[in-house]
Amino acid sequence: MIVERLPVKLYHGSASPIDHFSLEHLGSNSGHDGAGLGVYLTSKPELASQYADMACRLGGDGQVVYPVWARLQNPYRYDTASAFYSDAAERAGLETAWREVLMKAGFDGIVVRSDYEEVVVFDPAVIEFDLTIDVRGQVAMFKPATAEEFQSWFAGSAVVRPDGQPLMVHHGTTVVKVVPGETRPGDAKATAELQALADQHGIPEANDVPVILERWVAMGMAANRGVSPEDAVRARALLEKSRPRVTRPSEALGFDAFELPAGDKELGAHFGTRTHASGFGNVFDFYLRIGNPLRLPDLGTWHYQSVMREVRRQGVSLSEDEYTVVFNARDNNAALRELLLSKGFDGVVYANEAEGSGDSFIVFRADQVVAAVDVDASWVQVPGDVAVTWAADRLLKQVGLEILSDADIASYSAHRFDDMAMRPGVDLAQLQWTSYAGYLQKHFYVRDPEQVEAGLLRTAYYYPNGAEGDHGAPRLIIVDDSDRELDSICGDRSAAPREASLQAAMLDLPSP
Structure with missing residues:
Protein backbone atom coordinates (compact mmCIF):
# COMPACT_ATOMS: atom_id res chain seq x y z
CA MET A 1 0.00 0.00 0.00
CA ILE A 2 1.27 3.47 -0.90
CA VAL A 3 1.33 5.74 2.15
CA GLU A 4 0.54 9.34 1.21
CA ARG A 5 2.48 12.30 2.50
CA LEU A 6 0.95 14.40 5.23
CA PRO A 7 -0.82 17.29 3.48
CA VAL A 8 1.54 20.01 4.70
CA LYS A 9 5.23 20.75 4.27
CA LEU A 10 7.07 20.32 7.56
CA TYR A 11 10.30 21.70 8.98
CA HIS A 12 13.06 20.35 11.22
CA GLY A 13 15.43 22.58 13.16
CA SER A 14 18.94 21.24 13.61
CA ALA A 15 22.02 22.46 15.44
CA SER A 16 24.26 21.17 12.64
CA PRO A 17 24.00 20.35 8.92
CA ILE A 18 22.65 16.82 8.28
CA ASP A 19 22.10 14.68 5.20
CA HIS A 20 19.81 12.06 6.79
CA PHE A 21 17.73 11.41 9.90
CA SER A 22 18.68 8.77 12.45
CA LEU A 23 17.27 7.40 15.72
CA GLU A 24 20.81 7.42 17.12
CA HIS A 25 20.79 11.19 17.51
CA LEU A 26 17.32 11.65 18.97
CA GLY A 27 17.29 14.38 21.58
CA SER A 28 20.82 15.59 20.82
CA ASN A 29 21.24 19.24 21.86
CA SER A 30 17.53 19.64 22.45
CA GLY A 31 17.10 20.08 26.17
CA HIS A 32 13.35 19.47 26.39
CA ASP A 33 11.15 16.64 27.64
CA GLY A 34 10.24 13.97 25.13
CA ALA A 35 12.99 14.86 22.63
CA GLY A 36 14.11 11.23 22.44
CA LEU A 37 10.68 10.04 21.34
CA GLY A 38 11.30 10.43 17.61
CA VAL A 39 12.22 12.95 14.94
CA TYR A 40 10.44 16.21 15.68
CA LEU A 41 8.92 18.22 12.81
CA THR A 42 6.59 21.21 12.67
CA SER A 43 4.45 22.96 10.08
CA LYS A 44 5.75 26.31 11.33
CA PRO A 45 9.22 27.26 10.02
CA GLU A 46 9.62 29.92 12.71
CA LEU A 47 9.12 27.23 15.39
CA ALA A 48 11.74 25.00 13.73
CA SER A 49 14.10 27.98 13.67
CA GLN A 50 13.60 28.50 17.41
CA TYR A 51 14.38 24.82 18.06
CA ALA A 52 17.50 25.06 15.90
CA ASP A 53 18.64 28.18 17.73
CA MET A 54 18.04 26.55 21.13
CA ALA A 55 19.92 23.42 20.10
CA CYS A 56 22.77 25.52 18.76
CA ARG A 57 23.25 27.23 22.10
CA LEU A 58 23.58 23.81 23.73
CA GLY A 59 26.11 22.65 21.14
CA GLY A 60 26.43 22.47 17.38
CA ASP A 61 28.03 23.98 14.32
CA GLY A 62 25.27 26.36 13.30
CA GLN A 63 21.49 26.32 13.10
CA VAL A 64 19.85 24.94 9.96
CA VAL A 65 16.15 24.53 9.16
CA TYR A 66 15.29 21.73 6.75
CA PRO A 67 11.98 21.60 4.86
CA VAL A 68 10.75 18.00 4.61
CA TRP A 69 7.76 15.78 3.85
CA ALA A 70 6.62 12.87 6.04
CA ARG A 71 4.62 9.77 5.09
CA LEU A 72 2.56 8.71 8.10
CA GLN A 73 -0.21 6.14 7.82
CA ASN A 74 -1.69 6.12 11.31
CA PRO A 75 -0.38 8.81 13.67
CA TYR A 76 -1.60 9.13 17.25
CA ARG A 77 -3.33 12.52 17.49
CA TYR A 78 -3.39 15.15 20.23
CA ASP A 79 -5.98 17.92 19.92
CA THR A 80 -3.92 20.35 22.03
CA ALA A 81 -0.23 20.99 22.50
CA SER A 82 -0.64 21.18 26.29
CA ALA A 83 -1.92 17.58 26.43
CA PHE A 84 1.08 16.34 24.47
CA TYR A 85 3.63 18.27 26.54
CA SER A 86 1.99 17.02 29.74
CA ASP A 87 2.42 13.41 28.60
CA ALA A 88 5.99 14.13 27.48
CA ALA A 89 6.88 15.54 30.89
CA GLU A 90 5.40 12.51 32.68
CA ARG A 91 7.37 10.11 30.45
CA ALA A 92 10.67 11.99 30.50
CA GLY A 93 13.49 9.43 30.37
CA LEU A 94 11.11 6.71 29.15
CA GLU A 95 10.83 7.87 25.53
CA THR A 96 12.00 4.58 24.00
CA ALA A 97 9.42 2.56 25.93
CA TRP A 98 6.72 5.14 25.10
CA ARG A 99 7.56 4.89 21.40
CA GLU A 100 7.52 1.08 21.46
CA VAL A 101 4.11 1.00 23.18
CA LEU A 102 2.62 3.29 20.55
CA MET A 103 4.21 1.33 17.69
CA LYS A 104 2.84 -1.97 19.04
CA ALA A 105 -0.59 -0.34 19.09
CA GLY A 106 -0.23 0.40 15.37
CA PHE A 107 0.80 4.07 15.48
CA ASP A 108 3.73 5.28 13.36
CA GLY A 109 4.03 8.77 14.79
CA ILE A 110 2.30 11.60 16.64
CA VAL A 111 0.46 14.63 15.26
CA VAL A 112 -0.24 17.52 17.62
CA ARG A 113 -3.20 19.75 16.64
CA SER A 114 -4.93 19.88 13.29
CA ASP A 115 -2.41 22.43 11.97
CA TYR A 116 0.51 19.99 12.54
CA GLU A 117 2.17 22.31 15.06
CA GLU A 118 4.21 19.31 16.22
CA VAL A 119 4.79 16.03 14.38
CA VAL A 120 6.87 13.20 15.83
CA VAL A 121 8.04 10.50 13.42
CA PHE A 122 9.09 7.12 14.81
CA ASP A 123 10.77 5.79 11.65
CA PRO A 124 13.20 8.29 10.03
CA ALA A 125 12.94 6.39 6.73
CA VAL A 126 9.51 7.95 6.07
CA ILE A 127 10.98 11.48 6.05
CA GLU A 128 11.95 13.00 2.69
CA PHE A 129 13.95 16.18 2.23
CA ASP A 130 12.10 18.76 0.13
CA LEU A 131 14.47 18.96 -2.82
CA THR A 132 12.99 22.24 -4.08
CA ILE A 133 14.77 24.01 -1.22
CA ASP A 134 18.54 24.23 -0.88
CA VAL A 135 20.00 24.22 2.64
CA ARG A 136 21.77 27.48 1.82
CA GLY A 137 18.45 29.27 1.68
CA GLN A 138 17.71 28.96 -2.01
CA VAL A 139 14.14 28.17 -2.91
CA ALA A 140 13.41 26.95 -6.41
CA MET A 141 11.00 29.04 -8.44
CA PHE A 142 7.68 27.40 -9.11
CA LYS A 143 7.44 25.90 -12.60
CA PRO A 144 3.84 25.37 -13.71
CA ALA A 145 3.10 22.66 -16.27
CA THR A 146 -0.42 23.76 -17.26
CA ALA A 147 -2.64 26.83 -17.31
CA GLU A 148 -4.57 25.40 -14.35
CA GLU A 149 -1.37 25.01 -12.31
CA PHE A 150 -0.27 28.57 -13.04
CA GLN A 151 -3.66 30.11 -12.32
CA SER A 152 -4.07 28.09 -9.12
CA TRP A 153 -0.60 29.22 -8.00
CA PHE A 154 -1.28 32.87 -8.87
CA ALA A 155 -4.81 33.08 -7.43
CA GLY A 156 -5.14 35.89 -4.90
CA SER A 157 -1.91 37.64 -5.87
CA ALA A 158 -1.98 41.43 -5.62
CA VAL A 159 0.58 41.83 -8.41
CA VAL A 160 -1.96 42.44 -11.16
CA ARG A 161 -2.76 44.89 -13.93
CA PRO A 162 -5.72 47.30 -13.56
CA ASP A 163 -7.94 44.74 -15.32
CA GLY A 164 -7.05 42.06 -12.75
CA GLN A 165 -4.82 40.04 -15.09
CA PRO A 166 -1.32 38.96 -13.91
CA LEU A 167 1.25 41.76 -14.11
CA MET A 168 4.64 40.92 -15.62
CA VAL A 169 7.49 42.35 -13.54
CA HIS A 170 11.22 42.44 -14.17
CA HIS A 171 14.48 41.66 -12.39
CA GLY A 172 18.02 42.57 -13.42
CA THR A 173 20.93 40.21 -12.80
CA THR A 174 24.46 39.52 -14.01
CA VAL A 175 24.05 35.80 -13.30
CA VAL A 176 23.31 34.54 -16.81
CA LYS A 177 24.19 31.56 -18.94
CA VAL A 178 24.83 31.43 -22.68
CA VAL A 179 22.41 29.21 -24.57
CA PRO A 180 23.93 27.89 -27.83
CA GLY A 181 22.06 28.63 -31.02
CA GLU A 182 19.66 26.01 -32.33
CA THR A 183 20.03 24.33 -35.72
CA ARG A 184 16.70 24.51 -37.49
CA PRO A 185 15.96 22.57 -40.71
CA GLY A 186 15.49 24.48 -43.91
CA ASP A 187 12.20 25.02 -45.69
CA ALA A 188 10.82 21.58 -46.61
CA LYS A 189 8.98 22.80 -49.70
CA ALA A 190 12.11 24.51 -51.08
CA THR A 191 14.17 21.36 -50.41
CA ALA A 192 11.66 19.23 -52.35
CA GLU A 193 11.57 21.64 -55.31
CA LEU A 194 15.37 21.80 -55.49
CA GLN A 195 15.56 17.98 -55.47
CA ALA A 196 12.99 17.89 -58.30
CA LEU A 197 15.22 20.19 -60.40
CA ALA A 198 18.21 17.93 -59.70
CA ASP A 199 16.25 14.86 -60.82
CA GLN A 200 14.94 16.67 -63.92
CA HIS A 201 18.42 17.61 -65.13
CA GLY A 202 20.30 14.51 -63.96
CA ILE A 203 22.37 16.35 -61.35
CA PRO A 204 23.47 13.95 -58.55
CA GLU A 205 23.60 16.49 -55.68
CA ALA A 206 20.69 18.90 -55.18
CA ASN A 207 22.99 21.51 -53.60
CA ASP A 208 24.98 21.65 -56.88
CA VAL A 209 21.92 22.59 -58.98
CA PRO A 210 22.29 26.42 -58.79
CA VAL A 211 26.01 26.37 -59.71
CA ILE A 212 25.51 23.99 -62.66
CA LEU A 213 22.50 25.89 -64.03
CA GLU A 214 24.36 29.19 -63.73
CA ARG A 215 27.35 27.65 -65.58
CA TRP A 216 25.12 26.40 -68.39
CA VAL A 217 23.61 29.88 -68.78
CA ALA A 218 27.06 31.53 -68.80
CA MET A 219 28.40 29.06 -71.42
CA GLY A 220 25.33 29.42 -73.70
CA MET A 221 24.29 25.80 -73.10
CA ALA A 222 21.05 26.61 -71.27
CA ALA A 223 18.73 26.44 -74.30
CA ASN A 224 20.09 23.05 -75.38
CA ARG A 225 19.41 21.65 -71.89
CA GLY A 226 15.95 23.21 -71.54
CA VAL A 227 17.06 25.71 -68.91
CA SER A 228 16.30 29.45 -68.77
CA PRO A 229 18.19 32.17 -66.86
CA GLU A 230 15.12 32.44 -64.61
CA ASP A 231 15.55 28.75 -63.70
CA ALA A 232 19.09 29.46 -62.48
CA VAL A 233 17.92 32.41 -60.36
CA ARG A 234 15.08 30.31 -58.92
CA ALA A 235 17.47 27.44 -58.09
CA ARG A 236 19.74 29.83 -56.16
CA ALA A 237 16.75 31.11 -54.13
CA LEU A 238 15.58 27.54 -53.41
CA LEU A 239 19.06 26.60 -52.17
CA GLU A 240 19.08 29.52 -49.73
CA LYS A 241 15.65 28.57 -48.37
CA SER A 242 16.55 24.88 -48.02
CA ARG A 243 19.71 25.48 -45.95
CA PRO A 244 19.52 24.67 -42.21
CA ARG A 245 19.51 27.79 -40.03
CA VAL A 246 21.52 28.22 -36.84
CA THR A 247 20.02 30.78 -34.48
CA ARG A 248 22.26 33.17 -32.61
CA PRO A 249 23.39 32.23 -29.10
CA SER A 250 21.24 33.86 -26.43
CA GLU A 251 21.53 34.68 -22.75
CA ALA A 252 19.18 33.03 -20.27
CA LEU A 253 18.65 33.27 -16.53
CA GLY A 254 21.66 31.63 -14.93
CA PHE A 255 19.84 30.11 -11.94
CA ASP A 256 16.53 28.48 -11.10
CA ALA A 257 16.45 29.60 -7.47
CA PHE A 258 16.70 32.98 -5.78
CA GLU A 259 19.03 33.00 -2.79
CA LEU A 260 17.31 35.45 -0.50
CA PRO A 261 19.68 38.02 1.04
CA ALA A 262 21.23 37.10 4.36
CA GLY A 263 22.66 39.44 6.98
CA ASP A 264 21.20 42.86 7.65
CA LYS A 265 21.19 45.02 4.50
CA GLU A 266 18.49 43.55 2.24
CA LEU A 267 14.97 42.38 2.98
CA GLY A 268 14.33 40.15 -0.04
CA ALA A 269 14.45 39.84 -3.82
CA HIS A 270 13.36 43.00 -5.69
CA PHE A 271 11.22 43.17 -8.85
CA GLY A 272 9.94 46.19 -10.73
CA THR A 273 9.58 47.82 -14.13
CA ARG A 274 11.98 47.16 -16.98
CA THR A 275 13.51 50.59 -16.33
CA HIS A 276 14.16 49.70 -12.69
CA ALA A 277 15.73 46.35 -13.61
CA SER A 278 17.93 47.58 -16.47
CA GLY A 279 20.45 49.12 -14.09
CA PHE A 280 21.30 45.74 -12.55
CA GLY A 281 22.36 43.67 -15.58
CA ASN A 282 20.39 41.48 -17.96
CA VAL A 283 16.64 41.94 -17.56
CA PHE A 284 14.37 38.91 -17.17
CA ASP A 285 10.59 38.71 -16.83
CA PHE A 286 8.61 37.18 -13.96
CA TYR A 287 5.20 36.81 -12.33
CA LEU A 288 4.83 37.14 -8.55
CA ARG A 289 2.42 35.69 -6.03
CA ILE A 290 2.17 38.23 -3.22
CA GLY A 291 -1.25 38.03 -1.64
CA ASN A 292 -0.94 40.72 1.02
CA PRO A 293 2.02 43.04 0.45
CA LEU A 294 2.84 45.67 3.05
CA ARG A 295 3.03 49.06 1.32
CA LEU A 296 6.06 51.08 2.41
CA PRO A 297 7.74 54.21 1.06
CA ASP A 298 10.95 53.81 -0.91
CA LEU A 299 13.56 53.54 1.84
CA GLY A 300 16.47 53.64 -0.62
CA THR A 301 18.41 51.30 1.63
CA TRP A 302 16.58 48.28 3.01
CA HIS A 303 18.62 47.73 6.17
CA TYR A 304 16.51 45.71 8.58
CA GLN A 305 16.50 48.44 11.24
CA SER A 306 15.25 51.02 8.72
CA VAL A 307 12.54 48.63 7.62
CA MET A 308 11.42 47.94 11.19
CA ARG A 309 11.17 51.66 11.97
CA GLU A 310 9.00 52.21 8.91
CA VAL A 311 6.86 49.14 9.60
CA ARG A 312 6.10 50.57 13.03
CA ARG A 313 5.25 53.96 11.49
CA GLN A 314 2.74 52.23 9.22
CA GLY A 315 0.81 51.08 12.26
CA VAL A 316 1.91 47.43 12.36
CA SER A 317 2.00 46.23 15.95
CA LEU A 318 5.46 44.99 16.96
CA SER A 319 6.27 44.07 20.53
CA GLU A 320 9.56 44.59 22.37
CA ASP A 321 10.12 40.83 22.34
CA GLU A 322 9.65 40.70 18.57
CA TYR A 323 12.22 43.47 18.10
CA THR A 324 14.64 41.63 20.35
CA VAL A 325 14.28 38.38 18.38
CA VAL A 326 15.11 40.16 15.11
CA PHE A 327 18.02 42.16 16.57
CA ASN A 328 19.62 39.10 18.16
CA ALA A 329 19.10 36.76 15.20
CA ARG A 330 22.12 35.48 13.30
CA ASP A 331 20.33 36.39 10.08
CA ASN A 332 18.46 39.61 10.78
CA ASN A 333 16.71 39.66 7.42
CA ALA A 334 15.49 36.07 7.68
CA ALA A 335 14.10 36.84 11.14
CA LEU A 336 12.41 40.01 9.87
CA ARG A 337 10.86 38.15 6.93
CA GLU A 338 9.47 35.52 9.30
CA LEU A 339 8.13 38.25 11.60
CA LEU A 340 6.32 40.01 8.75
CA LEU A 341 4.96 36.69 7.50
CA SER A 342 3.58 36.02 10.98
CA LYS A 343 1.81 39.39 10.75
CA GLY A 344 0.11 38.32 7.54
CA PHE A 345 2.38 40.12 5.05
CA ASP A 346 4.05 37.98 2.39
CA GLY A 347 5.92 40.78 0.62
CA VAL A 348 6.42 44.52 0.24
CA VAL A 349 5.27 46.98 -2.42
CA TYR A 350 6.79 50.46 -2.69
CA ALA A 351 6.71 53.37 -5.15
CA ASN A 352 10.24 53.23 -6.56
CA GLU A 353 11.57 56.78 -6.36
CA ALA A 354 15.28 55.95 -6.34
CA GLU A 355 15.21 54.22 -9.74
CA GLY A 356 12.25 55.89 -11.45
CA SER A 357 8.48 55.81 -11.27
CA GLY A 358 6.20 52.81 -10.80
CA ASP A 359 5.76 50.19 -8.10
CA SER A 360 8.46 47.73 -7.13
CA PHE A 361 7.95 44.54 -5.14
CA ILE A 362 9.98 42.54 -2.61
CA VAL A 363 9.25 38.84 -2.15
CA PHE A 364 10.06 36.92 1.02
CA ARG A 365 10.14 33.42 -0.50
CA ALA A 366 11.42 32.43 -3.91
CA ASP A 367 8.53 30.02 -4.48
CA GLN A 368 6.49 33.21 -4.88
CA VAL A 369 8.25 33.69 -8.23
CA VAL A 370 7.58 32.20 -11.66
CA ALA A 371 9.84 32.94 -14.63
CA ALA A 372 7.74 34.27 -17.51
CA VAL A 373 9.63 32.00 -19.90
CA ASP A 374 7.94 29.04 -18.15
CA VAL A 375 4.45 30.49 -18.68
CA ASP A 376 2.57 30.20 -21.96
CA ALA A 377 1.08 33.55 -22.98
CA SER A 378 -2.40 32.03 -23.15
CA TRP A 379 -2.22 31.04 -19.46
CA VAL A 380 -2.04 34.68 -18.40
CA GLN A 381 -5.31 35.68 -20.07
CA VAL A 382 -7.72 34.50 -17.39
CA PRO A 383 -11.52 34.75 -17.78
CA GLY A 384 -13.21 37.76 -16.21
CA ASP A 385 -15.00 35.71 -13.55
CA VAL A 386 -11.67 34.20 -12.45
CA ALA A 387 -10.12 37.66 -12.18
CA VAL A 388 -13.03 38.75 -9.95
CA THR A 389 -12.54 35.82 -7.56
CA TRP A 390 -8.81 36.60 -7.46
CA ALA A 391 -9.65 40.17 -6.45
CA ALA A 392 -11.98 38.84 -3.75
CA ASP A 393 -9.24 36.55 -2.40
CA ARG A 394 -6.75 39.45 -2.35
CA LEU A 395 -9.06 41.56 -0.23
CA LEU A 396 -9.79 38.62 2.09
CA LYS A 397 -6.06 38.02 2.65
CA GLN A 398 -5.59 41.65 3.63
CA GLY A 491 -10.74 49.11 -1.71
CA ASP A 492 -7.37 47.40 -1.83
CA ARG A 493 -5.35 48.09 1.31
CA SER A 494 -2.10 47.36 -0.54
CA ALA A 495 -2.87 49.90 -3.28
CA ALA A 496 -2.05 53.05 -1.32
CA PRO A 497 0.25 53.98 1.58
CA ARG A 498 -1.13 53.55 5.06
CA GLU A 499 -1.63 56.62 7.25
CA ALA A 500 1.59 57.11 9.22
CA SER A 501 1.25 56.79 12.96
CA LEU A 502 3.76 59.00 14.80
CA GLN A 503 2.71 57.58 18.13
CA ALA A 504 3.56 54.08 16.92
CA ALA A 505 7.03 55.27 15.92
CA MET A 506 8.04 56.33 19.42
CA LEU A 507 9.93 53.13 20.18
CA ASP A 508 13.68 53.87 20.17
CA LEU A 509 15.70 51.68 17.84
CA PRO A 510 19.50 51.51 17.62
CA SER A 511 21.02 53.34 14.66
CA PRO A 512 22.12 51.18 11.70
Missing part, protein backbone atom coordinates in the same frame (compact mmCIF):
# COMPACT_ATOMS: atom_id res chain seq x y z
CA VAL A 399 -7.97 41.24 6.58
CA GLY A 400 -5.19 39.25 8.26
CA LEU A 401 -7.25 36.32 9.55
CA GLU A 402 -5.66 32.92 10.16
CA ILE A 403 -7.79 31.01 7.67
CA LEU A 404 -7.69 27.22 7.85
CA SER A 405 -6.58 25.44 4.69
CA ASP A 406 -8.48 22.62 2.99
CA ALA A 407 -5.85 20.24 4.37
CA ASP A 408 -6.52 21.44 7.94
CA ILE A 409 -10.25 20.99 7.48
CA ALA A 410 -9.97 17.60 5.81
CA SER A 411 -7.61 16.36 8.54
CA TYR A 412 -10.05 17.38 11.25
CA SER A 413 -13.31 16.41 9.61
CA ALA A 414 -12.22 13.03 8.25
CA HIS A 415 -12.56 11.64 11.77
CA ARG A 416 -15.91 13.29 12.51
CA PHE A 417 -18.19 13.93 9.55
CA ASP A 418 -18.74 12.03 6.31
CA ASP A 419 -19.23 15.21 4.29
CA MET A 420 -15.69 16.47 5.02
CA ALA A 421 -16.97 19.41 7.06
CA MET A 422 -15.80 20.87 10.34
CA ARG A 423 -19.47 21.06 11.19
CA PRO A 424 -22.45 19.32 9.56
CA GLY A 425 -23.90 21.13 6.57
CA VAL A 426 -20.82 23.10 5.52
CA ASP A 427 -18.59 20.94 3.35
CA LEU A 428 -15.45 21.76 1.38
CA ALA A 429 -17.47 22.47 -1.77
CA GLN A 430 -19.00 25.48 -0.02
CA LEU A 431 -15.60 26.92 0.88
CA GLN A 432 -15.26 28.43 -2.60
CA TRP A 433 -16.52 31.70 -3.99
CA THR A 434 -20.09 31.43 -5.30
CA SER A 435 -21.39 34.09 -7.67
CA TYR A 436 -24.75 35.80 -7.13
CA ALA A 437 -26.33 38.88 -8.70
CA GLY A 438 -23.91 41.71 -7.90
CA TYR A 439 -21.78 39.91 -5.31
CA LEU A 440 -19.76 36.79 -4.41
CA GLN A 441 -20.09 34.72 -1.24
CA LYS A 442 -17.67 32.33 0.44
CA HIS A 443 -17.68 30.36 3.70
CA PHE A 444 -14.36 29.79 5.47
CA TYR A 445 -12.97 28.77 8.83
CA VAL A 446 -10.53 30.69 11.02
CA ARG A 447 -8.46 29.28 13.84
CA ASP A 448 -10.03 29.64 17.26
CA PRO A 449 -7.50 31.54 19.44
CA GLU A 450 -9.09 30.04 22.53
CA GLN A 451 -8.78 26.52 21.03
CA VAL A 452 -12.31 25.72 22.18
CA GLU A 453 -13.30 24.79 18.64
CA ALA A 454 -11.12 23.49 15.82
CA GLY A 455 -12.36 26.29 13.58
CA LEU A 456 -14.77 29.22 13.68
CA LEU A 457 -17.13 29.56 10.71
CA ARG A 458 -17.08 32.89 8.89
CA THR A 459 -18.77 34.13 5.70
CA ALA A 460 -17.36 36.72 3.30
CA TYR A 461 -19.42 38.84 0.91
CA TYR A 462 -17.51 40.54 -1.91
CA TYR A 463 -19.08 43.36 -3.93
CA PRO A 464 -16.80 44.01 -6.95
CA ASN A 465 -18.51 47.35 -7.71
CA GLY A 466 -18.87 48.37 -4.07
CA ALA A 467 -21.89 49.33 -2.05
CA GLU A 468 -23.70 52.67 -1.95
CA GLY A 469 -21.21 55.45 -1.23
CA ASP A 470 -18.14 53.40 -2.20
CA HIS A 471 -17.78 55.21 -5.57
CA GLY A 472 -17.25 51.94 -7.41
CA ALA A 473 -14.46 50.65 -5.14
CA PRO A 474 -14.82 46.95 -4.20
CA ARG A 475 -16.08 46.12 -0.71
CA LEU A 476 -15.60 43.02 1.45
CA ILE A 477 -17.85 42.27 4.42
CA ILE A 478 -17.18 39.44 6.90
CA VAL A 479 -19.84 38.05 9.24
CA ASP A 480 -19.87 35.30 11.86
CA ASP A 481 -22.20 32.30 11.93
CA SER A 482 -24.91 34.51 13.47
CA ASP A 483 -24.64 37.00 10.56
CA ARG A 484 -23.07 39.58 12.88
CA GLU A 485 -20.74 41.89 10.94
CA LEU A 486 -17.13 41.53 12.08
CA ASP A 487 -15.24 43.56 9.48
CA SER A 488 -15.87 45.65 6.39
CA ILE A 489 -13.18 47.06 4.11
CA CYS A 490 -13.45 49.12 0.95
